[in-house]
Amino acid sequence: MKRSVLLGLFVTASMLASPSFAGNTEDLCQVNLQTIANAKAQILTPEMQSRVEASVQQAKAYQAMNTKEGTEKCIAETTQTIQEIQKANKDSKG
Numbered sequence: 001m002k003r004s005v006l007l008g009l010f011v012t013a014s015m016l017a018s019p020s021f022a023g024n025t026e027d028l029c030q031v032n033l034q035t036i037a038n039a040k041a042q043i044l045t046p047e048m049q050s051r052v053e054a055s056v057q058q059a060k061a062y063q064a065m066n067t068k069e070g071t072e073k074c075i076a077e078t079t080q081t082i083q084e085i086q087k088a089n090k091d092s093k094g
Contacts (some may be wrong), residue, residue: 029063029071032078039085048088055081 036056043049055077062074 029059029074029078032075032082033059033063036078036081036085039082042089043085044088044092048085052081052085 033056036052040049040052043052059074059077059081062070062077064070065073
């Protein structure tokens with residue numbers, strides 16, 4: 001299978017799981033972190049790997065705050081990272 005197909009499956013699974021966690025945003029943060037962990041194998045460049053790792057560390061720091069604001073920042077950080085991974089994989093195909 002192509003890398004982009006695998007990444008698409010991970011992202012799709014994450015998005016499908018998201019509505020079931022709509023009442024608990026902490027879970028969405030964790031789901032996004034897991035989606036990123038699953039997609040790490042698809043990241044081709046060392047530069048992108050470094051950016052993703054830094055983003056994950058920041059998201060985990062937000063998550064560790066155990067506040068609504070921290071959770072929202074974690075979700076925003078991880079969502080942006082997922083989008084960057086998707087874009088990088090799409091660009092590497094074309």
